[in-house]
Amino acid sequence: MHVLRGHGQITEINVAETTKEIRRALLDADVNFKIAKEFTNTVKEKAIGQNVLTTLQPGQLLTKIVKDELTQLMGGEAEGVDLQGSPAVILMSGLQGSGKTTFSGKLANFLKSKKTKNPLLVACDVYRPAAIDQLHVVGDQIGVPVFSDKEVKDPVQLAKAGVAHAKQNGHNVVIIDTAGRLAVDEQMMTEISNIRDAVSPGEILFVVDAMTGQDAVNTAKAFNDVLDFDGVVLTKLDGDTRGGAAISIKSVVDKPIKFIGTGEKMEAIDVFHPSRMADRILGM
Amino acid sequence: VGKSKVDDEVLDNLEEVLVTSDVGVETTLKIIGRIEERVARDKYVGTDELDRILREEIAGLLEETHSGEAAEVSLPEVEGPYVVMVVGVNGVGKTTTIGKLAHQFNQQGKKVILGAADTFRAAAIEQLEIWAERVGVPIVKQRMGSDPASVAFDTLSSAVGQQADIVLIDTAGRLHNKVNLMNELTKVRRVMQKVIPGAPHEVLLVLDGSTGQNAFEQARQFTRATEVNSLAVTKLDGTAKGGVVIGISDQFGIPVKYIGVGEGVEDLQVFNKYEFVDSFFKRQS
Numbered sequence A: 001m002h003v004l005r006g007h008g009q010i011t012e013i014n015v016a017e018t019t020k021e022i023r024r025a026l027l028d029a030d031v032n033f034k035i036a037k038e039f040t041n042t043v044k045e046k047a048i049g050q051n052v053l054t055t056l057q058p059g060q061l062l063t064k065i066v067k068d069e070l071t072q073l074m075g076g077e078a079e080g081v082d083l084q085g086s087p088a089v090i091l092m093s094g095l096q097g098s099g100k101t102t103f104s105g106k107l108a109n110f111l112k113s114k115k116t117k118n119p120l121l122v123a124c125d126v127y128r129p130a131a132i133d134q135l136h137v138v139g140d141q142i143g144v145p146v147f148s149d150k151e152v153k154d155p156v157q158l159a160k161a162g163v164a165h166a167k168q169n170g171h172n173v174v175i176i177d178t179a180g181r182l183a184v185d186e187q188m189m190t191e192i193s194n195i196r197d198a199v200s201p202g203e204i205l206f207v208v209d210a211m212t213g214q215d216a217v218n219t220a221k222a223f224n225d226v227l228d229f230d231g232v233v234l235t236k237l238d239g240d241t242r243g244g245a246a247i248s249i250k251s252v253v254d255k256p257i258k259f260i261g262t263g264e265k266m267e268a269i270d271v272f273h274p275s276r277m278a279d280r281i282l283g284m
Numbered sequence B: 001v002g003k004s005k006v007d008d009e010v011l012d013n014l015e016e017v018l019v020t021s022d023v024g025v026e027t028t029l030k031i032i033g034r035i036e037e038r039v040a041r042d043k044y045v046g047t048d049e050l051d052r053i054l055r056e057e058i059a060g061l062l063e064e065t066h067s068g069e070a071a072e073v074s075l076p077e078v079e080g081p082y083v084v085m086v087v088g089v090n091g092v093g094k095t096t097t098i099g100k101l102a103h104q105f106n107q108q109g110k111k112v113i114l115g116a117a118d119t120f121r122a123a124a125i126e127q128l129e130i131w132a133e134r135v136g137v138p139i140v141k142q143r144m145g146s147d148p149a150s151v152a153f154d155t156l157s158s159a160v161g162q163q164a165d166i167v168l169i170d171t172a173g174r175l176h177n178k179v180n181l182m183n184e185l186t187k188v189r190r191v192m193q194k195v196i197p198g199a200p201h202e203v204l205l206v207l208d209g210s211t212g213q214n215a216f217e218q219a220r221q222f223t224r225a226t227e228v229n230s231l232a233v234t235k236l237d238g239t240a241k242g243g244v245v246i247g248i249s250d251q252f253g254i255p256v257k258y259i260g261v262g263e264g265v266e267d268l269q270v271f272n273k274y275e276f277v278d279s280f281f282k283r284q285s
């Protein structure tokens, strides 16, 4: 990002070019069109009339305001997952290919090794070819049992049976992997809301690909309208995407981004750092 | 809407539609710039004409496929089996697209063989096997963890032996910034030439229609590693528009061949640029 030259106060005139550049940078980073517009307006209002500190140039000050605003927007207190309940139930949701099955494994592995939990993975994707096999392979890799039943074609029934199985076998956490679905697919959205009603998860996670573009707002909103999810998981951040979807999603649903995925391996999970994400989006 | 003359407001509105369709700022400005030029030249351009001009301008950026605007999937003529290697980042829809393509070629009476060269991802081989069964075509595979180049070699050898018409090679999803994994892909490609000179005839890069501007970098890096010469855009049955392919096709000169519109075996269509552009304007939020 270019910065303003000169010194003194930030004025309407010297801020205009820079806010234009900021907006462009946000759009290039896949921040939603409307949100980028609102955001730059907020920044402009905050900046105008501010006196430039002796050590900062106006441009630097503006960049700092932008970064602080972004960080604040994506931040809030870092919250873990809700592990109350016996067993605690965690439900995965999201579009096709976002990384739900992989993240189910990562989270199980994390809870097992870092929180000494005894998780059970439950396979509720009855549609995607070899989805159940995939979860079994993942479970084997991390030494976490997987509940599945290839005879049963109803995901709601499978979810219930999975929770019952966990109770009988002393698992204190149940992670339910579900099929990918589009927000516009009413039947599939009803299905996942039925799963939720059947097993009352303490934690519903929305798993989203960090490379997602402008559509992130539509999808996040639609999933949140149906599920009122508790948190977001941002996957594939080991790539070089700027990841502006993080801002779009946070702005539109105001739910915390709880975890990030940083690779295909089971250890590639991390907590979300708003300030690092702000740097990344701004290309700093 | 409701206006007869193309003015700033109409152009602002157009900018919003294009950017929210993931066309990207640079390509959007390019398109709007061209329209401004025409408005300046032709003095008066009505909004009714704007549609036509817009379609023309965007179509001009999209590279033609060899077959032009063919209505159905078609197989180019080559000596021996026509080999397609399918590549892309994780989870975009490579394996599913192969299943759908296999179905279409199979229905046309072509002899199809699948190669399971994703030996890395959990149950990737099983997934392709299910597609092979579903479609009723043979598959060549090894175990999980084996060398993908070796699977590709076996598949092509088998295709020559069985006089197949078309070979579809699945590869593991990989992010384009991972140098080792990209080098592996170059190697898989190179090995194929040992069995069939000129293979792979087609390197199909699959892009997820919901991906934003990062798709540019994907196209750049996969092209560098494998000489991509066709594109497929998937998941266009949702609300995402996939507009980023316009700039990609323009900048890299690669045609968009297919679009994915669902998870079923029939849900693959030949790309139509005009329908594609029209879809941007269907739902404005």
Ligand SMILES: Nc1nc2c(ncn2[C@@H]2O[C@H](COP(=O)(O)OP(=O)(O)OP(=O)(O)O)[C@@H](O)[C@H]2O)c(=O)[nH]1
Residues within 6 Å of the ligand: A094, A095, A096, A097, A098, A099, A100, A101, A102, A103, A125, A128, A131, A178, A179, A180, A181, A235, A236, A237, A238, A239, A260, A261, A262, A263, A264, A268, B090, B091, B121, B173, B175
């Ligand atoms: N590089 C990278 N790849 C990932 C990450 N998370 C998942 N993947 C890969 O993304 C692809 C899709 O992951 P899945 O876990 O199968 O996604 P899903 O949401 O379960 O997919 P569906 O069940 O088909 O909807 C696979 O190739 C994974 O290995 C990540 O954080 N980084």
Ligand SMILES: Nc1nc2c(ncn2[C@@H]2O[C@H](COP(=O)(O)OP(=O)(O)OP(=O)(O)O)[C@@H](O)[C@H]2O)c(=O)[nH]1
Residues within 6 Å of the ligand: A096, A097, A128, A180, A182, B088, B089, B090, B091, B092, B093, B094, B095, B096, B097, B118, B121, B124, B171, B172, B173, B174, B234, B235, B236, B237, B238, B259, B260, B261, B262, B263, B267
């Ligand atoms: N709605 C919709 N889903 C699709 C489409 N194409 C693929 N999918 C789904 O997207 C998910 C990922 O598809 P795959 O074919 O496994 O993707 P891939 O690129 O092979 O994934 P990796 O091998 O893990 O990198 C699956 O759930 C597919 O059913 C499409 O056109 N529309």
Ligand SMILES: [K+]
Residues within 6 Å of the ligand: A096, A097, A098, A209, B090, B091, B092, B208
């Ligand atoms: K995706």
Ligand SMILES: [Mg+2]
Residues within 6 Å of the ligand: A100, A101, A102, A125, A131, A177, A178, A179, A180
């Ligand atoms: Mg899955």
Ligand SMILES: [Mg+2]
Residues within 6 Å of the ligand: B094, B095, B096, B118, B124, B170, B171, B172, B173
């Ligand atoms: Mg695959």
